Amino acid sequence: MRASRHDAALQRSPDGLQREPTLNAIDTTHHAHAANVAALRDEVLSRLTYTVGKDSATASPRDWFVATALATRDRVVESWLASTKRNYREDRRRVYYLSLEFLIGRLLIDTLANLGLTGAMRDALGELGVDLDKLREVEPDAALGNGGLGRLAACFMDSMATLEIAAVGYGIRYDHGLFRQTIKDGWQHEYPEDWLSFGNSWQFPRPEITYDVGFGGHVESARLTDGMLAHVWRPGETIVAVAYDTPVVGWRGKHVNTLRLWSARALDPLRLDAFNQGDHVGALTEQVRAEAISKVLYPSDSTPAGQELRLRQEYFFVSASLQDLIRRHMKQTGDIAKLAGKNAIQLNDTHPAIGVAELMRLLVDVYGVDWKEAWKITQATFSYTNHTLLPEALETWPVWLMEKLLPRHMQIIYLINAMHLDGLREQGVKDAGVLSSVSLIDEHNGRHVRMGHLAFLGSHKVNGVSALHSELVKETVFKDFHRLYPDRIVNKTNGVTFRRWLLEANPALSRLLAETIGAAVFDDPERLVDLEAFADDPTFQQRYAAAKRENKERLAARIFDSVGVRVDPNALFDVQIKRIHEYKRQLLNVLEAVALYLDIKSQPSRDFVPRVKIFAGKAAASYHQAKLIIKLANDVARIVNADPETRGLLKVVFLPNYNVSLAETIIPAADLSEQISTAGMEASGTGNMKFALNGALTIGTLDGANVEIRERVGDDNIFIFGLTAQEVEESRARGIDARETIAASPRLTETLAAISSGLFSPDDRHRYAQLVDTLTYYDHFLVTKDFDSYCEAQRKADARWRDQKAWRRSCILNTARVAWFSSDRTIREYAEEIWKV
Incomplete structure (x- = not known):
C-alpha cells in the first residue's frame, strides 16, 4: 500500500487542520494512479449528470457525495458478482451471520480504502474542485445498531470478506435505527434518526426477493398415509420481508460479501374498500402494523405491545433469513439433507435464537424431514455467541405471548424440551433442580421461554467473547449445561478491524507507522510488534506525540462546535464512550470528577495535571437511572466548566448522539481509556x-478483554484497579449496603455529600437524593467499593503523565502489542474451529 506522490501534498480538512491523506491506494505506478484518477473523475461526473440529475455548477455537497458514492459502488459490483459466482462454482460452505444490529457507520472512506482508491478519488475530486474530506462529513451514519454488539458484527463482516470467506450477514433495515440523542438542559431526549431521508447510495433494493412471514393463527394436525402426524400452521397474519443488499468489501477488494437487510411490508398496502368508504386512516392500518417491525431498533418493551413488537422483529428477520438461505442451498444442491454440510449459521446473541425452532419447523413441516434427523441438522448448522451475563439481556418470552404469536414454534419448543429432559433422565440425571435449570421453560414467576437455553441446546458450539467471560459463562448462566455438555462452550475473544480503527480513523498515526515499520503492517497487523524497537527512541516519541496532538486538536474543534466548550489539547484527555448503563459505571467516573473538582478548589497550591473528562453514549429510552447519570454528568460539567477557581485544570464534556463517526474522532485523540465496568459484568x-x-492507556478493572489486554501490553502499561470478578461475588454475598464503605472513605463521603446537597443542581437540590440513596443502601454495581482504588489509579495516571517520556513509551507499547485483537484473528478462529470453512 505505497503512497503515490499525488498524496504527498498536505490538504486542509473540514475542521481546518492540516492533514496528510494516508488512506492511499495500492497504486504501484504513477501511470496506474493517473489512469484511475481520470476514470474516477469521469465516472463521478457521469453519475452526477445521469443519476443525480445535476451539473457541476449547481451540485450541492450532498449531490457530490451521492455521485461519488455511486461511482465507488460501481467499482465494487464486478468483484461482488465474481465473488458470488466463485462461491457457487467452488460449491463453498457458506457462513450466515444473524444479528439484530450491524453498526457499519459511514461507508465512503471505508469502501475506498478497502478498494485501494482513496488517493485516486481524492485527486479526481480535487480536479473537480471538491474536497473528499468534506464529502465524508456529508454521509449519514447508518443507524443499524446501538453499541458494541452491532459494531462487532460490522467488524466481523469486514474480516470475513477480507479472509475471503463466503458469508452473508442478515439483519433488519431499520427506517430510524435506535434514536437520535439530543441533550437539552442536561437531559437526554430521543428523536427519530433520519439516516434514510435522502436515500441510501450503498444499498441495492431487491424487490423480487421477498418472503412471507406469518404470525398468530392456529395449527392443524393430520395423520399421513404412513401413520405419521403432520402439522400445518395457518397464520392469522402475514408480513412480507423485502430484501435490501449492501456489498461488504474485503481488504484490497479481492472478495465482496453481502449484508442483506429485511424491510417489512404489508401484503396489501391499502384496504381500498375502507378507503373508498371514507376510512382513510383505517385503510392503512395493516400497512402501519406491518411496517412497525422495521421502523426502530429496540422498541421499548415496557408495555405488552412493545414486548410483542420486539418478538415480531426477531422472528421476522430470522424467518426471512432462513427461508432465503434454504432457497440458496436448494438451488445449489437440491438436497435439504446436506444443509449442515454446506451452511454454518452464527447467532449473534439471543435475539435470533428463535431460529432454532424456525429451522426445525421448516425442516419438519415444509421439507418433510424426520424429527430426529432435523434436530441433528439443526444442531450441526447453528452456533451461538453469548455476549452477556446480565439476566435482562438473556431474553425470555412469556409462554402466552409465544403461543399467541408463534403457536407452531411453541409446540416445537415444548417437544424439543421434552425430548431433551427425557434424554437426560435416561442418562441418569434425576436431580429436579438440575432438570429445572436446564429446561427451556422457566416455571418460576410466570412461565417463560428461555431463549439463551434454546440457543445453547440448538447449537453445536457456544462461545463467550473473552477468556474471563467464557469461564464465567461456564460457571454462571450455563453452569448446569456445561456439566452436561462439557465440550460445547469455547472462547473466541473479540477483535476489531484495524483498517477502520487505525488506517481510516487515525491517518496521522497510520502515516507514521508506514514510514517507520512499513506499509505492509496494514496487510499483516502482527508487524506492529516491530514498533517496540522505537519505544525509547526520542525522535520517534516526538513524532508519535505529534500525531496524537493532531488528533486532539481535531477533537477539541469538534467539542467546541458541538457543545461550545473550549478544551486545551495539552491536557490529558480522559475518555469514556459507550452505552450508558449502571454496570459500565459512568457514575464512578463522574464521582471521581467531582472529587477532583473539590480537591482543586480546596488545594489551590497543589500541582494538578490538567484533565478533560469526555463522555458520550446513549441511555435506553426507558432506563431512568441511566438517563439520570447523563443529567448528573452534564450538571457537573456546567458547574465545573464555569468555575474560575478550576483555572482550566478540569473540564467535563458530554458529547451528544454518540455513533461510529464520533468514535472515529474521539478514539485517536484519547490519552486515557476508561474501561471501568464492575468486574465480571462486561463480556x-x-x-x-x-x-x-491508537495509543491510549487503559484505566480499568480486570473485566472482559481488559484481562487479555493487560497480558499483552504488560502491567506497567495499563492502570488496573478494583475488585476482581471473584471478589465482586464475595462482596455481594456479604451484602450491598455501602454505609460502612462510605464512612471509611472521607473523600467519597465528601463527594456524595456535595452531590446530595444540590451543589450541582441548584435548581433542584433533591434531584440526586435517590441516586445517592441507591449507592448508599443498594450498591449492586459496587461503585463505592471501588471508588478509592479508582482514585488511586487515576493519581498513578497523573504521575505517569508528568513523565512524558514514560507516558509516550507506554502508549507506543500499547500500539505495538495489540495486534492479537484484530477481528481477522477472531474470524480465523471461528472459521477453523466452529464453522469449518
Whole structure:
C-alpha cells in the first residue's frame, strides 16, 4: 500500500487542520494512479449528470457525495458478482451471520480504502474542485445498531470478506435505527434518526426477493398415509420481508460479501374498500402494523405491545433469513439433507435464537424431514455467541405471548424440551433442580421461554467473547449445561478491524507507522510488534506525540462546535464512550470528577495535571437511572466548566448522539481509556481494543478483554484497579449496603455529600437524593467499593503523565502489542474451529 506522490501534498480538512491523506491506494505506478484518477473523475461526473440529475455548477455537497458514492459502488459490483459466482462454482460452505444490529457507520472512506482508491478519488475530486474530506462529513451514519454488539458484527463482516470467506450477514433495515440523542438542559431526549431521508447510495433494493412471514393463527394436525402426524400452521397474519443488499468489501477488494437487510411490508398496502368508504386512516392500518417491525431498533418493551413488537422483529428477520438461505442451498444442491454440510449459521446473541425452532419447523413441516434427523441438522448448522451475563439481556418470552404469536414454534419448543429432559433422565440425571435449570421453560414467576437455553441446546458450539467471560459463562448462566455438555462452550475473544480503527480513523498515526515499520503492517497487523524497537527512541516519541496532538486538536474543534466548550489539547484527555448503563459505571467516573473538582478548589497550591473528562453514549429510552447519570454528568460539567477557581485544570464534556463517526474522532485523540465496568459484568468490550491500538492507556478493572489486554501490553502499561470478578461475588454475598464503605472513605463521603446537597443542581437540590440513596443502601454495581482504588489509579495516571517520556513509551507499547485483537484473528478462529470453512 505505497503512497503515490499525488498524496504527498498536505490538504486542509473540514475542521481546518492540516492533514496528510494516508488512506492511499495500492497504486504501484504513477501511470496506474493517473489512469484511475481520470476514470474516477469521469465516472463521478457521469453519475452526477445521469443519476443525480445535476451539473457541476449547481451540485450541492450532498449531490457530490451521492455521485461519488455511486461511482465507488460501481467499482465494487464486478468483484461482488465474481465473488458470488466463485462461491457457487467452488460449491463453498457458506457462513450466515444473524444479528439484530450491524453498526457499519459511514461507508465512503471505508469502501475506498478497502478498494485501494482513496488517493485516486481524492485527486479526481480535487480536479473537480471538491474536497473528499468534506464529502465524508456529508454521509449519514447508518443507524443499524446501538453499541458494541452491532459494531462487532460490522467488524466481523469486514474480516470475513477480507479472509475471503463466503458469508452473508442478515439483519433488519431499520427506517430510524435506535434514536437520535439530543441533550437539552442536561437531559437526554430521543428523536427519530433520519439516516434514510435522502436515500441510501450503498444499498441495492431487491424487490423480487421477498418472503412471507406469518404470525398468530392456529395449527392443524393430520395423520399421513404412513401413520405419521403432520402439522400445518395457518397464520392469522402475514408480513412480507423485502430484501435490501449492501456489498461488504474485503481488504484490497479481492472478495465482496453481502449484508442483506429485511424491510417489512404489508401484503396489501391499502384496504381500498375502507378507503373508498371514507376510512382513510383505517385503510392503512395493516400497512402501519406491518411496517412497525422495521421502523426502530429496540422498541421499548415496557408495555405488552412493545414486548410483542420486539418478538415480531426477531422472528421476522430470522424467518426471512432462513427461508432465503434454504432457497440458496436448494438451488445449489437440491438436497435439504446436506444443509449442515454446506451452511454454518452464527447467532449473534439471543435475539435470533428463535431460529432454532424456525429451522426445525421448516425442516419438519415444509421439507418433510424426520424429527430426529432435523434436530441433528439443526444442531450441526447453528452456533451461538453469548455476549452477556446480565439476566435482562438473556431474553425470555412469556409462554402466552409465544403461543399467541408463534403457536407452531411453541409446540416445537415444548417437544424439543421434552425430548431433551427425557434424554437426560435416561442418562441418569434425576436431580429436579438440575432438570429445572436446564429446561427451556422457566416455571418460576410466570412461565417463560428461555431463549439463551434454546440457543445453547440448538447449537453445536457456544462461545463467550473473552477468556474471563467464557469461564464465567461456564460457571454462571450455563453452569448446569456445561456439566452436561462439557465440550460445547469455547472462547473466541473479540477483535476489531484495524483498517477502520487505525488506517481510516487515525491517518496521522497510520502515516507514521508506514514510514517507520512499513506499509505492509496494514496487510499483516502482527508487524506492529516491530514498533517496540522505537519505544525509547526520542525522535520517534516526538513524532508519535505529534500525531496524537493532531488528533486532539481535531477533537477539541469538534467539542467546541458541538457543545461550545473550549478544551486545551495539552491536557490529558480522559475518555469514556459507550452505552450508558449502571454496570459500565459512568457514575464512578463522574464521582471521581467531582472529587477532583473539590480537591482543586480546596488545594489551590497543589500541582494538578490538567484533565478533560469526555463522555458520550446513549441511555435506553426507558432506563431512568441511566438517563439520570447523563443529567448528573452534564450538571457537573456546567458547574465545573464555569468555575474560575478550576483555572482550566478540569473540564467535563458530554458529547451528544454518540455513533461510529464520533468514535472515529474521539478514539485517536484519547490519552486515557476508561474501561471501568464492575468486574465480571462486561463480556469483552471492543472499545478497549480500539483505544489501545491508537495509543491510549487503559484505566480499568480486570473485566472482559481488559484481562487479555493487560497480558499483552504488560502491567506497567495499563492502570488496573478494583475488585476482581471473584471478589465482586464475595462482596455481594456479604451484602450491598455501602454505609460502612462510605464512612471509611472521607473523600467519597465528601463527594456524595456535595452531590446530595444540590451543589450541582441548584435548581433542584433533591434531584440526586435517590441516586445517592441507591449507592448508599443498594450498591449492586459496587461503585463505592471501588471508588478509592479508582482514585488511586487515576493519581498513578497523573504521575505517569508528568513523565512524558514514560507516558509516550507506554502508549507506543500499547500500539505495538495489540495486534492479537484484530477481528481477522477472531474470524480465523471461528472459521477453523466452529464453522469449518
